[in-house]
Amino acid sequence: MSLQVIDNATCTFCGCVCDDIQLHHDEVRIHEAKRACVLGTAWFLNHTAEKKHPDALVDGREASLDEAIEAAAALLHAADMPLVYGMSNTTCEAQKQCAALADQLGGLLDSHTSL
Amino acid sequence: MGGKVTCTLGEVKQRADFIVYWGGNPAECHPRHFTKYTIMQKSKFLPRGRKDRTMVLVDIRETKSAKAADIFLQVKPGKDFELITILRAMIKDQHVTDEQIAVTGLSREVLDDLVGRMKGAKFGCMFFGMGLSMTRGKHMNSAALLTLAAEMNAFTKFVAMPMRGHGNVTGADVIMRWQTGFPFGITFNRGYPRYNPGEFSTVDVLVRGDCDAAFIIGADPGATMPQPAIEHLKRIPTIVLDPHVTHTSRLSRVHITTAPQGIAAPGTAYRMDEIPLPLKPPLKSPYPTDEQVVRRINEAIAAKPFWMPEGSQPQMLTAQV
Numbered sequence: 001m002s003l004q005v006i007d008n009a010t011c012t013f014c015g016c017v018c019d020d021i022q023l024h025h026d027e028v029r030i031h032e033a034k035r036a037c038v039l040g041t042a043w044f045l046n047h048t049a050e051k052k053h054p055d056a057l058v059d060g061r062e063a064s065l066d067e068a069i070e071a072a073a074a075l076l077h078a079a080d081m082p083l084v085y086g087m088s089n090t091t092c093e094a095q096k097q098c099a100a101l102a103d104q105l106g107g108l109l110d111s112h113t114s115l
Numbered sequence: 116m117g118g119k120v121t122c123t124l125g126e127v128k129q130r131a132d133f134i135v136y137w138g139g140n141p142a143e144c145h146p147r148h149f150t151k152y153t154i155m156q157k158s159k160f161l162p163r164g165r166k167d168r169t170m171v172l173v174d175i176r177e178t179k180s181a182k183a184a185d186i187f188l189q190v191k192p193g194k195d196f197e198l199i200t201i202l203r204a205m206i207k208d209q210h211v212t213d214e215q216i217a218v219t220g221l222s223r224e225v226l227d228d229l230v231g232r233m234k235g236a237k238f239g240c241m242f243f244g245m246g247l248s249m250t251r252g253k254h255m256n257s258a259a260l261l262t263l264a265a266e267m268n269a270f271t272k273f274v275a276m277p278m279r280g281h282g283n284v285t286g287a288d289v290i291m292r293w294q295t296g297f298p299f300g301i302t303f304n305r306g307y308p309r310y311n312p313g314e315f316s317t318v319d320v321l322v323r324g325d326c327d328a329a330f331i332i333g334a335d336p337g338a339t340m341p342q343p344a345i346e347h348l349k350r351i352p353t354i355v356l357d358p359h360v361t362h363t364s365r366l367s368r369v370h371i372t373t374a375p376q377g378i379a380a381p382g383t384a385y386r387m388d389e390i391p392l393p394l395k396p397p398l399k400s401p402y403p404t405d406e407q408v409v410r411r412i413n414e415a416i417a418a419k420p421f422w423m424p425e426g427s428q429p430q431m432l433t434a435q436v
Contacts, residue, residue, distance in 0.1 A: 004397070006395055006397045008395070009377075009394075009395040009397065010377055010384060010392050010393065010394045010395055011377065012282040012283055012376055012377040012384045012394065013282060014144065014145050014279075014280050014281070014282065015145065015278060015279030015280050015281070015282070015284070015285060015386065015387035016145050016147055016148055016151065016152075016386065016387065017282075017283075017384050017385070017386040017387070017390075017392050018147055018151065019392045023395075023397045025397045025398060027397075027398060027399065028398070029398075030378070030397060030398070037146035037147050038146060039144075039146060040147075043378075044378065047358065047375045047378040047379070047398070048398070049379060049398040049399055049400055049401065050401075051401045051402075053358075053359065053360050053372045054360075054372065055371075055372060055402070056369070056370060056371045056372065057360070057364065057367075057369070057370040058368065058369050059368055059369075065371065065403065065408075068369050068370075068371045069371070069408065069411050069412055069415055070415060071368070071369050072330070072354045072369045072371070072412050072415075073412050073415035073416045073419070075328055075352040075354060075368060075369065076328055076330060076354065076412070076416060077416050077419045077422075078328075079326075079327045079328030079351075079352070080327055081304065081325060081326045081327050081328075082326060082327070082328040082329065082330060083317065083320060083321075083326040083328070083329045083330065084330045084332075085317045085329060085330070085331055085332075085334065085336065086331050086332045086333045086334030086336075087283075087284075087286075087287040087290075087332055087333055087334070088281035088282055088283060088284040088287065088333050088334050089281065089282045089283065089333035089334070089375075089376060090283060090332055090333035090356075090376055090405045091283065091286070091376050091380060091381070091382025091383055091384065091394065091404070091405065091406060092283065092286045092289070092290050092382060092383040092384065092385065092391070093382045093383065093406040094332065094333075094376075094382070094404065094405035094406040094409055095283075095286055095287050095290040095291075096290055096294065097405075097406055097409035097410050097413060098330075098332060098409055099290060099291060099294040099295060100294075100413055101330065101409060101412065101413050101416070102301070102303055103294075103295075103303050103308075104413065104416060104417065104421075105303070105416065105422065106303045106304050106306060106422050106423065107302070107303060107304070107326075107328075108301065108302050108303075108304075108315055108317075108320060108326060109291065109295070109299075109301040109302070109303065109308075110299050110300055110301065110315065110316055110317045110320075111284060111287035111288065111291065111299045112281050112284045112287070112334060113284060113287065113288055113298065113299040
């Protein structure tokens with residue numbers, strides 16, 4: 001099977017966010033990341049579309065996505081002072097949802113910047 | 116831009132003939148920074164590329180980046196703030212004693228030469244890394260360096276820029292600034308955003324044991340935070356969203372696997388100079404994206420009763436008149 005090529009892909013490993021990477025993939029894994037540095041190559045080649053992990057874990061047991069979302073919502077809603085933290089390895093669209101989450105919970109919101 | 120005297124990496128690439136890296140190791144942590152944006156690039160204004168540019172590295176030890184530098188200044192650990200303050204005085208020809216200089220581990224000749232080069236540059240840019248912002252003095256060091264950059268503009272064009280790691284951490288700053296007015300360390304516990312790093316920043320909150328639940332996304336504090344913070348994460352219900360089962364997932368009550376950004380999840384990421392770039396994910400993940408999951412959690416919480424009693428919510432000014 002021939003590989004598909006994506007030009008000018010964006011690497012999100014470090015703050016350089018290089019947007020000139022050429023990716024060669026077969027829809028399951030990326031085989032080559034041209035112009036990427038050592039760190040970027042490792043980042044692209046180490047992620048696959050395979051199902052390696054369970055959809056979700058609740059109290060250490062495998063659970064469905066719906067159960068996990070309900071459990072997460074219940075735990076966060078029950079808390080008096082929940083913390084929303086991280087947001088480094090995620091998209092701006094998800095970060096906006098996180099800000100909305102902290103807002104409606106009346107909780108704390110913080111990123112890696114403060115570490 | 117939060118009041119920084121800064122610019123985009125495109126301007127650095129085109130114009131910066133004097134580049135300082137302070138407390139960072141781009142050769143190993145941002146491998147393409149030299150070649151893509153700074154010292155190796157030829158441009159209209161710097162046609163000879165590397166020959167037209169001067170690079171200074173300030174660090175506490177000789178890292179791999181020192182090989183690329185024209186001048187390497189080995190500052191004593193924890194004396195960055197002193198060195199910046201001395202430079203701020205020296206550019207204005209204010210008196211600095213030999214004892215004050217000796218504290219930094221550098222000599223007057225070296226600093227005179229540096230100040231001369233800084234003032235002689237057409238466009239100077241100082242990149243500062245965690246070696247400056249995460250050591251003794253913390254954000255005061257960053258503030259001092261940004262002030263030095265601002266004050267250098269009395270003599271020539273000068274800017275400063277943080278070297279951000281961790282993918283889209285710049286995006287997190289930008290999104291929080293846009294949504295709340297503050298970049299990090301925020302609380303909504305009065306119904307409106309308030310900002311106080313040290314009080315509302317995560318490490319402090321966890322070490323004091325202030326929060327009673329944690330929602331962790333795109334980070335692995337279980338592997339990076341100090342032990343007392345991890346102990347608190349174990350005590351409280353923790354929810355983790357990550358493409359992998361991480362250290363934090365193992366101590367959490369709920370883990371949800373999500374698609375990795377830029378590889379299987381589309382969206383936007385910010386470069387360190389606050390330029391938003393679209394992602395081009397090549398793969399289709401069997402997992403949902405972070406955005407989809409957080410949106411669904413938001414909807415599930417919105418269906419439950421709101422935490423503030425009716426009538427006690429802060430009102431908009433327009434609602435009061």
